[in-house]
Amino acid sequence: xxxxxxxxxxxxxxxxxxxxxxxxxxxxxxxxxxxxxxxxxxxxxxxxxxxxxxxxxxxxxxxxxxxxxxxxxxxxxxxxxxxxxxxxxxxxxxxxxxxxxxxxxxxxxxxxxxxxxxxxxxxxxxxxxxxxxxxxxxxxxxxxxxxxxxxxxxxxxxxxxxxxxxxxxxxxxxxxxxxxxxxxxxxxxxxxxxxxxxxxxxxxxxxxxxxxxxxxxxxxxxxxxxxxxxxxxxxxxxxxxxxxxxxxxxxxxxxxxxxxxxxxxxxxxxxxxxxxxxxxxxxxxxxxxxxxxxxxxxxxxxxxxxxxxxxxxxxxxxxxxxxxxxxxxxxxxxxxxxxxxxxxxxxxxxxxxxxxxxxxxxxxxxxxxxxxxxxxxxxxxxxxxxxxxxxxxxxxxxxxxxxxxxxxxxxxxxxxxxxxxxxxxxxxxxxxxxxxxxxxxxxxxxxxxxxxxxxxxxxxxxxxxxxxxxxxxxxxxxxxxxxxxxxxxxx
Amino acid sequence: xxxxxxxxxxxxxxxxxxxxxxxxxxxxxxxxxxxxxxxxxxxxxxxxxxxxxxxxxxxxxxxxxxxxxxxxxxxxxxxxxxxxxxxxxxxxxxxxxxxxxxxxxxxxxxxxxxxxxxx
Numbered sequence: 001x002x003x004x005x006x007x008x009x010x011x012x013x014x015x016x017x018x019x020x021x022x023x024x025x026x027x028x029x030x031x032x033x034x035x036x037x038x039x040x041x042x043x044x045x046x047x048x049x050x051x052x053x054x055x056x057x058x059x060x061x062x063x064x065x066x067x068x069x070x071x072x073x074x075x076x077x078x079x080x081x082x083x084x085x086x087x088x089x090x091x092x093x094x095x096x097x098x099x100x101x102x103x104x105x106x107x108x109x110x111x112x113x114x115x116x117x118x119x120x121x122x123x124x125x126x127x128x129x130x131x132x133x134x135x136x137x138x139x140x141x142x143x144x145x146x147x148x149x150x151x152x153x154x155x156x157x158x159x160x161x162x163x164x165x166x167x168x169x170x171x172x173x174x175x176x177x178x179x180x181x182x183x184x185x186x187x188x189x190x191x192x193x194x195x196x197x198x199x200x201x202x203x204x205x206x207x208x209x210x211x212x213x214x215x216x217x218x219x220x221x222x223x224x225x226x227x228x229x230x231x232x233x234x235x236x237x238x239x240x241x242x243x244x245x246x247x248x249x250x251x252x253x254x255x256x257x258x259x260x261x262x263x264x265x266x267x268x269x270x271x272x273x274x275x276x277x278x279x280x281x282x283x284x285x286x287x288x289x290x291x292x293x294x295x296x297x298x299x300x301x302x303x304x305x306x307x308x309x310x311x312x313x314x315x316x317x318x319x320x321x322x323x324x325x326x327x328x329x330x331x332x333x334x335x336x337x338x339x340x341x342x343x344x345x346x347x348x349x350x351x352x353x354x355x356x357x358x359x360x361x362x363x364x365x366x367x368x369x370x371x372x373x374x375x376x377x378x379x380x381x382x383x384x385x386x387x388x389x390x391x392x393x394x395x396x397x398x399x400x401x402x403x404x405x406x407x408x409x410x411x412x413x414x415x416x417x418x419x420x421x422x423x424x425x426x427x428x429x430x431x432x433x434x435x436x437x438x439x440x441x442x443x444x445x446x447x448x449x450x451x452x453x454x455x456x457x458x459x460x461x462x463x464x465x466x467x468x469x470x471x472x473x474x475x476x477x478x479x480x481x482x483x484x485x486x487x488x489x490x491x
Numbered sequence: 492x493x494x495x496x497x498x499x500x501x502x503x504x505x506x507x508x509x510x511x512x513x514x515x516x517x518x519x520x521x522x523x524x525x526x527x528x529x530x531x532x533x534x535x536x537x538x539x540x541x542x543x544x545x546x547x548x549x550x551x552x553x554x555x556x557x558x559x560x561x562x563x564x565x566x567x568x569x570x571x572x573x574x575x576x577x578x579x580x581x582x583x584x585x586x587x588x589x590x591x592x593x594x595x596x597x598x599x600x601x602x603x604x605x606x607x608x609x610x
Contacts, residue, residue, distance in 0.1 A: 137572060140580070166584050170533075
């Protein structure tokens with residue numbers, strides 16, 4: 001079985017999805033989905049361990065040798081990202097049980113979990129595959145599943161949010177497809193490793209440059225890189241709580257991974273520097289951090305506030321990629337992991353509030369922090385992590401990012417990173433003020449603490465925020481190994 | 492010059508379709524028209540791939556006696572996958588439009604916008 005881990009990670013959730021869809025009851029569907037997600041997390045952990053101890057894994061699908069057959073190629077980079085995705089899924093599902101029963105009609109629950117597993121299949125598939133066309137297929141599997149998941153939100157705006165995401169997501173995926181086609185036309189290959197050897201010979205061609213540009217824009221759309229983020233705030237705001245938690249912690253992260261893979265493995269290291277790509281990343285990153293953070297401050301809906309904050313966090317990762325140095329890539333990967341932890345924890349805590357009061361507008365949550373102390377505690381620690389207070393995971397990200405920026409003597413970026421933290425203080429502060437210091441609005445009924453089943457996964461992620469803020473062996477260690485593979489994109 | 496234009500006629504078609512599709516998606520406020528635009532946009536990419544697979548004097552890639560040169564079958568196979576993805580996307584988009592029509596009573600973007608913000 002050990003030889004087939006890479007394939008099992010994709011096949012197990014894929015086969016489980018239709019099984020779950022035909023199960024008669026919501027609870028049994030949940031149980032199967034949870035077992036599958038937990039199994040995937042264990043498999044992803046084993047895979048990362050195998051890669052770290054024995055080096056990169058190459059799995060030939062159906063025994064067809066690459067570059068003709070599809071190859072799954074796993075090294076420290078994608079093993080790390082696959083573990084993040086699978087682990088978040090395994091933590092989200094226990095949380096899902098009650099939250100989904102509250103937000104989704106009973107007869108749709110099996111279908112909901114089926115879509116969730118398909119989304120997991122797609123995301124894991126993107127991380128596993130070593131074939132750029134296969135990436136497109138998995139990208140669309142995960143995207144189609146997430147459009148359906150988002151549309152299950154309770155407000156009718158969920159439909160328009162899902163529709164908007166579908167249009168922009170499909171344009172992004174099609175741009176990626178055009179880019180892949182143009183590159184294929186000049187190299188005749190789709191295998192990433194094979195392309196890495198073939199592309200240096202044809203880099204001077206306009207077709208390849210155009211293909212590169214199409215791929216970058218296409219992924220930037222999926223990544224919600226400012227100013228291509230317009231689909232994200234609505235999608236995160238109106239999706240069911242569980243879907244927001246899962247997508248916020250995984251979907252954009254996987255897109256960051258694809259971006260790094262194209263820049264670091266498929267194209268020769270340093271190629272991006274001959275194009276305007278790296279400057280664009282820095283400009284988009286800076287603009288994203290500042291503008292999205294300011295937007296976040298003025299939001300009246302807590303989920304939308306956090307969604308804009310996500311756009312800003314993507315900006316930090318774009319900065320790391322834009323620095324194009326080993327330190328920058330390390331910072332981007334560390335932040336990718338840490339941001340999954342903090343946004344996961346925060347969206348879970350907000351989901352717990354929605355579970356209790358059925359809404360999350362700023363004026364409806366006044367004083368709730370005192371009625372729901374544990375949920376409130378999770379928001380405080382998650383918020384501190386978002387700001388980057390020492391002792392939390394967020395601090396580690398900011399630290400590595402600032403170090404990478406100083407190394408490049410990019411003073412504006414340093415200033416922006418620090419300013420981003422200050423802006424985060426403002427919007428997190430606003431949230432805490434509403435939750436704790438504003439007088440309780442009289443709703444007639446007393447609100448009690450969220451159920452244990454919601455609190456335990458939330459606090460699991462909160463503890464992870466603190467743990468990975470103090471012990472950075474796993475995150476930074478693996479990210480440095482990964483950055484060594486992707487290379488500083490600067491020679 | 493004429494050779495360049497005529498010789499690449501399939502690519503001109505691709506570019507025109509691509510622009511028509513993308514422009515429709517961006518400029519139209521009707522949700523169904525947007526989906527149609529998206530489809531035209533995707534179809535242009537299918538044409539692009541099929542064009543890439545052409546080999547001069549090549550026959551259809553089915554092994555038969557007396558034929559030496561075949562077209563490249565791989566882009567065709569890739570595009571079969573992309574067509575499936577496109578169909579699934581269209582189906583999902585239309586399903587969403589149906590639900591939007593049911594809950595808003597309109598499929599015009601600006602009217603939906605007004606309905607959401609007049610509450």
